[in-house]
Amino acid sequence: MNRFKFSALLVALFLLSACSGNATKDGVGDDVLVEERNGASTSGVSDQNADGRDLGAEASVVVGEDQFSSSELDDPSNPLSNRIIYFDYDSASVRPQDQAIVEAHAAYLGKNPNLSVRLEGHTDERGSREYNLALGERRALSIRQLLMLQGASAQQFRVTSFGEERPAVDGSDESAWSQNRRVEIVYIGR
Amino acid sequence: MIRKWLLKLGILLAFLPLQAQALLTIEITGGSDAALPIAIVPFGTEGMKAPEDISAIIRNDLASSGRFAPLDDQDLVSRPTEQSQVNFADWRLLRSEGLLIGKVSSQDGETYQVQFQLFDVYRGQQLAGKRYQVPASGLRALGHQIADVVYETLTGEKGVFSTRLAFVTQVSASDGKKRFALQISDADGANPRTVLQSTQPIMSPAWSPDGNQLAYVTFENGKSEVFVQQLQSGQRKSVASFDGINSAPSWSPDGRKLALTLSRNGNPEVYVLELASGELMRVTNNAQAIDTEAVWSPDGNDIFFTSDRGGQPQIYRVPANGGRAERITFEGNYNASPDISPDGRKLTMVHAVNGRFYIAIQDLKNGALQVLTESGRAESPSFAPNGQMILYATEQKGSGVLAAVSVDGRIHQRLSESGTIVREPAWSPLKK
Numbered sequence: 001m002n003r004f005k006f007s008a009l010l011v012a013l014f015l016l017s018a019c020s021g022n023a024t025k026d027g028v029g030d031d032v033l034v035e036e037r038n039g040a041s042t043s044g045v046s047d048q049n050a051d052g053r054d055l056g057a058e059a060s061v062v063v064g065e066d067q068f069s070s071s072e073l074d075d076p077s078n079p080l081s082n083r084i085i086y087f088d089y090d091s092a093s094v095r096p097q098d099q100a101i102v103e104a105h106a107a108y109l110g111k112n113p114n115l116s117v118r119l120e121g122h123t124d125e126r127g128s129r130e131y132n133l134a135l136g137e138r139r140a141l142s143i144r145q146l147l148m149l150q151g152a153s154a155q156q157f158r159v160t161s162f163g164e165e166r167p168a169v170d171g172s173d174e175s176a177w178s179q180n181r182r183v184e185i186v187y188i189g190r
Numbered sequence: 191m192i193r194k195w196l197l198k199l200g201i202l203l204a205f206l207p208l209q210a211q212a213l214l215t216i217e218i219t220g221g222s223d224a225a226l227p228i229a230i231v232p233f234g235t236e237g238m239k240a241p242e243d244i245s246a247i248i249r250n251d252l253a254s255s256g257r258f259a260p261l262d263d264q265d266l267v268s269r270p271t272e273q274s275q276v277n278f279a280d281w282r283l284l285r286s287e288g289l290l291i292g293k294v295s296s297q298d299g300e301t302y303q304v305q306f307q308l309f310d311v312y313r314g315q316q317l318a319g320k321r322y323q324v325p326a327s328g329l330r331a332l333g334h335q336i337a338d339v340v341y342e343t344l345t346g347e348k349g350v351f352s353t354r355l356a357f358v359t360q361v362s363a364s365d366g367k368k369r370f371a372l373q374i375s376d377a378d379g380a381n382p383r384t385v386l387q388s389t390q391p392i393m394s395p396a397w398s399p400d401g402n403q404l405a406y407v408t409f410e411n412g413k414s415e416v417f418v419q420q421l422q423s424g425q426r427k428s429v430a431s432f433d434g435i436n437s438a439p440s441w442s443p444d445g446r447k448l449a450l451t452l453s454r455n456g457n458p459e460v461y462v463l464e465l466a467s468g469e470l471m472r473v474t475n476n477a478q479a480i481d482t483e484a485v486w487s488p489d490g491n492d493i494f495f496t497s498d499r500g501g502q503p504q505i506y507r508v509p510a511n512g513g514r515a516e517r518i519t520f521e522g523n524y525n526a527s528p529d530i531s532p533d534g535r536k537l538t539m540v541h542a543v544n545g546r547f548y549i550a551i552q553d554l555k556n557g558a559l560q561v562l563t564e565s566g567r568a569e570s571p572s573f574a575p576n577g578q579m580i581l582y583a584t585e586q587k588g589s590g591v592l593a594a595v596s597v598d599g600r601i602h603q604r605l606s607e608s609g610t611i612v613r614e615p616a617w618s619p620l621k622k
Binding site for chain 2: 126127128129130131133134135137141159160161162163165166172
């Protein structure tokens with residue numbers, strides 16, 4: 001276990017330096033790594049990923065090893081520990097900087113078909129509550145679609161929308177709103 | 191200009207378990223210059239004193255409507271309690287067009303005889319007058335009923351003082367967790383009752399046409415689900431708990447069906463549920479779009495709903511039996527939460543301009559749109575059952591409050607409950 005973590009760290013450090021050394025604008029490094037891991041084409045993702053250096057390093061932890069344990073979900077250096085995807089106002093599109101998180105979960109779910117997740121869609125408080133309930137679902141479904149395109153399968157998902165009814169942060173400013181427009185990836189049974 | 195005046199009516203919410211001492215208030219935040227002066231003489235008392243001040247209830251109702259300007263008590267030239275004591279010439283000097291007098295009598299403190307007379311001061315004629323016998327517990331309701339008679343006699347529109355409001359409250363309990371309640375109260379905020387409490391959010395209460403049931407959405411089972419509850423018995427039933435969204439209930443005018451939003455087939459669509467049989471009919475079919483917030487036209491022939499099939503939420507109309515949807519709103523890039531006036535001629539909705547949300551009203555015949563509110567945080571509009579006011583939710587000092595605006599935009603009311611977030615208002619139908 002220790003050895004595994006250490007080697008993962010090495011890989012991560014190496015890649016981090018490699019990435020930052022290259023300072024590529026289009027984040028090619030991320031692309032290659034993730035592709036190696038799950039075989040899914042992610043070129044469309046990486047093209048938009050302009051500043052994903054850290055994500056690349058984190059992604060390498062996932063892709064560097066074939067073994068997974070539940071603790072990975074709790075490792076703060078692991079993209080899997082990031083289980084909230086944020087959205088722009090009235091949008092259900094995953095933002096470029098969050099693509100790597102989605103990819104990591106897709107790979108993890110693909111590798112662990114016995115695991116399942118609940119995708120909880122949320123919106124900010126603005127506008128119609130009922131419309132927001134539907135928008136929250138649209139966000140959760142958009143994450144589900146991405147996860148399925150990248151290796152997870154349909155029966156691993158439960159989709160729930162809470163609309164604007166369960167804000168992560170109370171408040172009526174952009175800071176609160178931006179934290180409330182989200183999909184939470186909840187691993188069931190842990 | 192709109193003149194500002196305040197009417198405060200504090201009522202102890204004794205029956206609200208979550209917030210033992212919350213205060214509900216009604217404020218007129220903008221009145222119409224055309225408010226009708228009316229003299230309301232404190233009713234006379236014979237025998238036992240009544241536990242409720244009926245003339246004060248009537249006075250509060252009429253003043254809070256924004257349509258009437260009751261004279262101050264100290265300006266009353268005399269205190270007649272029956273017609274023989276009325277000198278119309280005196281009242282004409284006060285420029286009050288209407289004069290209401292009455293008396294309350296009881297021998298035993300249990301049963302009360304109440305009578306009132308409403309006069310046209312200029313003609314010196316009685317416009318309305320009635321005598322009632324009610325138990326002590328019925329005095330408040332009778333006050334509202336008399337206010338309804340006065341309102342209708344002088345304005346030609348039905349009064350709504352005997353109706354009720356449904357709304358959702360949210361409080362933060364001492365453990366820091368949120369508690370939600372679905373409540374109903376009299377139209378003046380008095381007599382609140384808790385219909386449902388939950389640790390999970392509650393949404394979208396909708397009155398049945400007979401006023402005896404509420405449909406609403408809860409998350410008590412971890413996802414949205416539509417319930418119908420009998421108000422008398424408290425008995426309730428889950429009517430939609432399919433996969434995906436179960437939401438936005440709206441009763442058909444005959445009370446037999448619920449329009450609602452289901453995403454059981456992967457996308458939010460409007461369905462009609464026949465309550466007796468449980469039979470579902472799909473009304474909209476647009477796989478890429480959100481279709482939700484159905485509301486029936488008063489004749490039951492059409493369903494209005496919100497859809498973003500054009501890229502942004504707009505209001506559409508579709509035959510209730512299904513068919514081609516027709517877009518109704520064209521002004522602005524965000525129109526949602528439709529409600530239709532009882533006469534079927536007007537649409538109210540949330541209308542966003544530059545990220546701010548207003549209550550607007552649209553004439554369904556000529557399409558003319560008028561924005562009625564000033565604050566940009568309005569949502570959930572609901573017509574009063576007489577079509578004269580629109581009740582909605584808004585925000586004040588960071589807390590959710592209820593407010594109402596007249597359909598001409600001139601009269602503004604605010605109902606608020608201190609320490610409690612109040613939202614999702616729905617105005618009951620008229621008492622049958």
